[in-house]
Amino acid sequence: MSERLTTASFEAPAGVDNARSRAMVVGAIGLIATIAGAFGSSTQFFQSYLVAFVYWTGVALGCLGLLMVQHLSGGAWGLMIRRILEASAKTIPLMFVLFLPIAFAGLPALYEWARPDVVAGDAMLQRKAPYLNATGFIARGIGYFAIWSLMTYLLTKWSQDQDGRPGAPYDKRFGKVSGPGLVVFGLTCTFAAVDWVMSLAPHWFSTIFGFLFIGGAGLAALALVITTMAQLSKTSPMSGVFEQKHFHDLGKLMFAFVMLYAYFSFSQFLIIWSANLPEELPWYLTRLTGPWKVIALLLVFGHFVLPFSLLLSADVKQNTKTVVPIALLLMVMRAVDLYWQMAPQYHHGAFHFHWMDVTAFVGVGGLWVAAYLHFLKGRPLLPVNDPYLREALASHGSH
Amino acid sequence: MTRHNVSPYATVMDDSQLTGRPIVLAGAGPYGGDLEIDEPLVTGGKKWTDVDRDICMHAEQFPTKKWWIAFSVALTGLGVLVFALITLFYSGMGILGVNHPVGWGSFIINFVFWIGIGHAGTLISAVLFLFRQQWRTGINRAAEAMTLFAVACAGIFPVIHLGRPWFAYWLVPYPNARGPLWVNFNSPLAWDIFAISTYGLVSLVFWYIGLLPDLATMRDRATHPWRKAIYNAMSFGWNGSSRAWRHYESAYMVLAALATPLVFSVHTIVSFDFATSVMPGWHTTIFPPYFVIGAIFSGFAMVITLMTFMRGYFGMKNYITLNHMESMAKILMLTGMLVGFAYSTEFFMAWYSGSEWEGFVFKNRAFGPYGWAYAIMFTCNAIIPQVFWFKSMRRNTLVLFIVSILVNVGMWFERYVIVVTSLHRDFLPSSWGMYALTAWDYAFLIGSFGLFFTLFLLFVRFLPVVAISEVKGVMDPKVARSIPPRASAAPQEA
Numbered sequence: 001m002s003e004r005l006t007t008a009s010f011e012a013p014a015g016v017d018n019a020r021s022r023a024m025v026v027g028a029i030g031l032i033a034t035i036a037g038a039f040g041s042s043t044q045f046f047q048s049y050l051v052a053f054v055y056w057t058g059v060a061l062g063c064l065g066l067l068m069v070q071h072l073s074g075g076a077w078g079l080m081i082r083r084i085l086e087a088s089a090k091t092i093p094l095m096f097v098l099f100l101p102i103a104f105a106g107l108p109a110l111y112e113w114a115r116p117d118v119v120a121g122d123a124m125l126q127r128k129a130p131y132l133n134a135t136g137f138i139a140r141g142i143g144y145f146a147i148w149s150l151m152t153y154l155l156t157k158w159s160q161d162q163d164g165r166p167g168a169p170y171d172k173r174f175g176k177v178s179g180p181g182l183v184v185f186g187l188t189c190t191f192a193a194v195d196w197v198m199s200l201a202p203h204w205f206s207t208i209f210g211f212l213f214i215g216g217a218g219l220a221a222l223a224l225v226i227t228t229m230a231q232l233s234k235t236s237p238m239s240g241v242f243e244q245k246h247f248h249d250l251g252k253l254m255f256a257f258v259m260l261y262a263y264f265s266f267s268q269f270l271i272i273w274s275a276n277l278p279e280e281l282p283w284y285l286t287r288l289t290g291p292w293k294v295i296a297l298l299l300v301f302g303h304f305v306l307p308f309s310l311l312l313s314a315d316v317k318q319n320t321k322t323v324v325p326i327a328l329l330l331m332v333m334r335a336v337d338l339y340w341q342m343a344p345q346y347h348h349g350a351f352h353f354h355w356m357d358v359t360a361f362v363g364v365g366g367l368w369v370a371a372y373l374h375f376l377k378g379r380p381l382l383p384v385n386d387p388y389l390r391e392a393l394a395s396h397g398s399h
Numbered sequence: 400m401t402r403h404n405v406s407p408y409a410t411v412m413d414d415s416q417l418t419g420r421p422i423v424l425a426g427a428g429p430y431g432g433d434l435e436i437d438e439p440l441v442t443g444g445k446k447w448t449d450v451d452r453d454i455c456m457h458a459e460q461f462p463t464k465k466w467w468i469a470f471s472v473a474l475t476g477l478g479v480l481v482f483a484l485i486t487l488f489y490s491g492m493g494i495l496g497v498n499h500p501v502g503w504g505s506f507i508i509n510f511v512f513w514i515g516i517g518h519a520g521t522l523i524s525a526v527l528f529l530f531r532q533q534w535r536t537g538i539n540r541a542a543e544a545m546t547l548f549a550v551a552c553a554g555i556f557p558v559i560h561l562g563r564p565w566f567a568y569w570l571v572p573y574p575n576a577r578g579p580l581w582v583n584f585n586s587p588l589a590w591d592i593f594a595i596s597t598y599g600l601v602s603l604v605f606w607y608i609g610l611l612p613d614l615a616t617m618r619d620r621a622t623h624p625w626r627k628a629i630y631n632a633m634s635f636g637w638n639g640s641s642r643a644w645r646h647y648e649s650a651y652m653v654l655a656a657l658a659t660p661l662v663f664s665v666h667t668i669v670s671f672d673f674a675t676s677v678m679p680g681w682h683t684t685i686f687p688p689y690f691v692i693g694a695i696f697s698g699f700a701m702v703i704t705l706m707t708f709m710r711g712y713f714g715m716k717n718y719i720t721l722n723h724m725e726s727m728a729k730i731l732m733l734t735g736m737l738v739g740f741a742y743s744t745e746f747f748m749a750w751y752s753g754s755e756w757e758g759f760v761f762k763n764r765a766f767g768p769y770g771w772a773y774a775i776m777f778t779c780n781a782i783i784p785q786v787f788w789f790k791s792m793r794r795n796t797l798v799l800f801i802v803s804i805l806v807n808v809g810m811w812f813e814r815y816v817i818v819v820t821s822l823h824r825d826f827l828p829s830s831w832g833m834y835a836l837t838a839w840d841y842a843f844l845i846g847s848f849g850l851f852f853t854l855f856l857l858f859v860r861f862l863p864v865v866a867i868s869e870v871k872g873v874m875d876p877k878v879a880r881s882i883p884p885r886a887s888a889a890p891q892e893a
Contacts, residue, residue, distance in 0.1 A: 075531075124753050127753045128751065128753045131750075131751055170421070170435055179788070183736060183740075186740060187740070190744065194751070203753075205748050205751055205752040206684040206748075207683045207684050207685035207686075207741075207744050207745055207748045208684040208685045208687070208688065209684075210744065211685070211688055252529075259660070263663060263667075263687070263688075264687075264688065267667065267684060267686075267687040267688070268684045270671070270675065271671070271674045271675055271682065271683075271684045271686070271687075272684065274585075274675040275674075275675060275676065275677045275682050276677075277677060277682070279752075279754065387421075387423075387433055387434060387435045388435060390434060
């Protein structure tokens with residue numbers, strides 16, 4: 001790296017633009033189909049839409065969390081993917097817009113606690129009403145998005161400022177926001193998981209649920225990062241930058257998240273299963289009967305056993321041809337997992353699959369990916385003026 | 400931040416010249432800007448040859464007066480333990496405070512407490528190794544030793560709590576002559592046996608493998624033939640060939656990868672001892688990660704306590720620098736926050752659940768007769784470590800020392816709160832009761848500290864307390880080379 005690095009040398013390749021257009025088209029088709037379906041059944045529309053919303057918000061949140069972690073931890077891996085994380089986190093305001101239909105039209109269709117007739121006949125829901133009520137849900141939701149958007153805004157803005165100031169020293173503000181930011185992030189994500197997912201089964205509760213949600217979001221985010229890196233590394237300018245070692249590092253991190261998520265998930269299952277309590281066990285009983293049981297077994301295999309066994313190998317982690325399919329598998333499995341957590345609640349446990357479950361996921365996903373690629377295109381792909389960059393590039397032997 | 404034209408890297412002599420911030424080199428950056436490099440991990444302009452002497456010295460000279468004083472105090476503590484054990488075996492469990500309804504008392508508290516402390520060693524040696532955190536090299540050896548001794552202390556308690564400890568081997572499932580009598584595999588108490596023995600064994604192997612090159616160094620420096628022979632046997636005849644090193648490195652890597660899941664598994668299973676029951680306050684799904692984090696938290700606190708002594712009494716300030724202490728303070732703050740997060744989540748969920756029992760247990764914990772213990776726990780664990788948001792506090796050794804002690808006080812009380820408050824008032828008010836420690840409970844607690852420090856002091860007397868070969872690996876050759884480069888390239892031996 002004897003030549004000087006400039007912002008111009010790391011502009012996103014034209015392929016990003018093409019991909020963005022394609023994602024936009026796919027997203028538009030998916031959304032139009034889903035909205036058309038809403039005229040048939042608005043209840044089903046919201047039920048499918050909520051899963052898609054939680055999934056893609058989770059990806060963006062996972063990236064925001066990783067962005068703060070890498071600002072605090074330092075290290076080459078973080079510098080290499082910082083711009084990818086920033087682009088993903090910048091979609092959070094978009095997800096807020098997509099939250100509004102849920103907040104202002106979808107609650108009775110989705111949540112038992114939002115239906116006055118159900119609450120009137122359920123003493124427990126009346127007792128829980130101080131937390132589980134529409135006003136609180138909406139106000140908290142707005143609060144979460146405001147906090148996440150603010151953190152994203154500050155971190156990405158300062159990062160952009162850095163691009164315009166060659167030779168500037170390390171900006172300490174990153175660390176000062178990321179430290180307290182991660183605390184707030186953990187709390188808001190936990191409450192968001194309770195509000196959006198856990199309260200679908202309003203009688204059920206599990207204290208590990210916040211960890212589960214954050215772990216799943218982190219896993220999906222890493223899978224996205226690895227997939228993006230692999231695509232970018234095919235052409236200039238990143239072809240010479242992303243090396244096997246970077247994939248190895250991130251592959252290890254993804255591997256760790258695979259294990260961590262399985263750990264959280266299994267802990268929750270074992271504790272609830274062995275205690276066998278009437279207020280907790282039904283959640284699993286529903287999800288372990290009929291077709292849901294098949295999906296549960298699919299998750300054990302596809303979300304843990306298969307990726308775990310494959311990612312043990314260093315070669316598999318280093319080679320984009322092998323690590324990318326695993327990353328894609330994990331992104332799909334994350335969606336299946338959320339569906340398995342959320343959908344059984346909609347029909348009192350009966351298995352019910354609707355085509356809108358797919359179109360909503362693709363529609364929101366296409367829109368999300370288009371926005372993500374748009375933000376990725378907007379900045380150089382490496383923070384070239386970061387004082388640690390030279391060390392990061394050198395330590396990986398790209399002289 | 401000061402900008403330097405010439406790198407001061409080689410001339411950092413002691414803690415006072417460390418800032419905990421990168422060294423900024425003016426105009427050396429990629430765009431004509433500044434370049435930032437990390438401060439040296441070893442200060443004092445040490446050469447590689449100095450490292451051998453500085454570290455082996457403590458095992459090679461007659462122990463100092465300070466060591467003898469510390470050792471006699473520790474040995475007295477160990478004596479207390481032995482005396483308490485004899486009394487316990489003679490008189491029975493009645494000498495302790497356990498009663499109905501609090502059937503789990505200080506033994507379980509001490510067990511979880513010591514197992515928790517044992518976590519930082521493996522975390523530092525395995526997880527930080529995999530994350531390439533080079534500052535671990537200064538502290539990993541002592542932290543791993545601490546782990547082994549803490550596990551030894553922990554192991555005593557469940558065994559003596561059996562009441563008839565001479566049947567302890569019944570806990571191990573093996574084909575036996577007592578009819579088809581097996582341990583209850585559904586019980587997490589049986590899983591404990593597997594988890595803890597695996598953990599102890601892997602930690603021991605990992606620690607010992609890491610010791611091999613350093614034991615060889617001690618052998619090479621030994622002058623007395625017996626001493627040479629003993630260290631030679633202990634180092635398995637290590638010859639320092641590149642072949643030996645290659646095998647060593649891969650073995651170390653594999654063991655690090657194997658040890659990492661163990662950091663999680665042990666305290667997870669300890670948490671299952673509580674969480675798989677139906678007791679409100681015990682049965683909660685956050686317990687596994689919450690116990691693991693708490694264990695790392697208390698383990699790091701103990702490492703900080705021990706490192707303060709190592710820096711002060713063994714003159715290790717050049718190898719365990721303020722920067723090392725600051726890194727540990729950051730981990731302490733982070734884990735303290737996560738522990739606080741878990742406390743708060745439990746409270747929130749108890750309220751959110753709408754369950755009468757859950758709600759009562761947590762109200763009783765914080766405001767009931769054991770509210771004082773809860774207050775100690777919450778203050779020491781969740782609030783006090785937050786002083787480390789300030790850099791000046793992280794770099795103040797007195798503050799570090801005091802906080803590290805308070806954290807372990809807090810963590811002991813955490814286990815006290817968990818064990819006692821859930822049991823003393825359960826579903827049936829007619830069976831409520833109180834629990835108080837007797838003098839013997841205290842004797843066992845003090846005695847376990849005696850055992851721990853006795854073992855630790857023997858360790859610093861006979862083994863290299865800092866990983867010599869690893870520390871050499873993170874020193875800059877430009878500074879540490881004692882022979883000029885040209886001369887060293889020439890053949891060394893006749």
